[in-house]
Amino acid sequence: MTKQTHHIDFDKLKDFAHVGVRRAVIFMGLGLNAAHREDFLDYELSKIPSSSGERRFPIQFFPEALPAERVNYFKAEFARWIQDCCLCDLLEHHALFLDKIHLHALVVYRSLGKLVEKDDPEKLHNKFRHEGIPGKHKSLHERFGIDPTHSATIDQLYEARNALTHDFGVVLPKRCDASGKFVLRWPKFTFIGIGNETGKETPLAAMIGERTTEETTIALRVEQRETTYKPGERIEARTEDLEEVFHFFAGWAIPSTLTAFVDFLAANGIKPESANTSPA
Numbered sequence: 001m002t003k004q005t006h007h008i009d010f011d012k013l014k015d016f017a018h019v020g021v022r023r024a025v026i027f028m029g030l031g032l033n034a035a036h037r038e039d040f041l042d043y044e045l046s047k048i049p050s051s052s053g054e055r056r057f058p059i060q061f062f063p064e065a066l067p068a069e070r071v072n073y074f075k076a077e078f079a080r081w082i083q084d085c086c087l088c089d090l091l092e093h094h095a096l097f098l099d100k101i102h103l104h105a106l107v108v109y110r111s112l113g114k115l116v117e118k119d120d121p122e123k124l125h126n127k128f129r130h131e132g133i134p135g136k137h138k139s140l141h142e143r144f145g146i147d148p149t150h151s152a153t154i155d156q157l158y159e160a161r162n163a164l165t166h167d168f169g170v171v172l173p174k175r176c177d178a179s180g181k182f183v184l185r186w187p188k189f190t191f192i193g194i195g196n197e198t199g200k201e202t203p204l205a206a207m208i209g210e211r212t213t214e215e216t217t218i219a220l221r222v223e224q225r226e227t228t229y230k231p232g233e234r235i236e237a238r239t240e241d242l243e244e245v246f247h248f249f250a251g252w253a254i255p256s257t258l259t260a261f262v263d264f265l266a267a268n269g270i271k272p273e274s275a276n277t278s279p280a
Contacts, residue, residue: 150256189220190203
């Protein structure tokens with residue numbers, strides 16, 4: 001009987017997951033900086049050089065040299081679009097990360113003889129690949145006992161992605177809870193300065209460049225951010241909200257998923273070797 005080896009590179013797995021965060025951060029940064037530059041008024045595709053260097057016949061979709069106020073309207077819509085796209089791209093990349101987790105888990109179960117005869121690994125994985133993130137979390141939990149701590153938070157953010165993708169960001173009643181609201185929640189770090197004498201709390205950002213009036217202790221607090229929408233309202237993610245969501249994925253969602261996967265391996269008698277399995 002031929003012995004087969006399946007290698008799980010945790011460094012590559014972790015880096016793949018974080019690529020989705022880095023893409024969202026840099027693409028949103030590039031897009032919003034362009035949208036907010038007052039001197040940037042170029043919108044014509046004909047101004048973009050041909051990739052082949054050949055001259056091409058210009059196709060005009062809009063008149064040239066539109067008034068600045070009209071272009072600024074385009075830029076405001078572009079800024080909203082780029083934010084929506086970055087959130088969607090982040091979640092779609094996280095779905096690909098879950099696909100990799102599922103494939104590794106299937107190999108483990110197959111090698112241990114824990115798949116029933118009717119379960120075809122290829123068919124199981126193809127079905128998994130076509131599920132949304134909530135469905136992927138459900139399958140990982142029911143099939144392997146892999147249950148990331150923050151899966152419910154990720155699932156709801158994915159529901160926001162569905163609204164942005166399928167409903168132009170408008171919240172439909174079917175996406176709301178029993179109270180008729182659509183609620184997004186995620187944890188965030190808050191850095192504060194606490195006066196040792198007065199106990200006064202000041203956001204650390206407000207303290208930068210300012211002199212303190214008393215000895216101050218810098219503290220870190222984990223808070224829960226929440227935004228609520230009613231049916232018919234459009235999801236409007238602020239830049240600072242998305243920054244926090246990106247940090248949530250980097251600091252909570254990805255590490256908790258990797259931890260759940262490592263726990264699954266341990267429960268099945270598999271001890272990772274020298275590779276760095278730390279979720280951080």
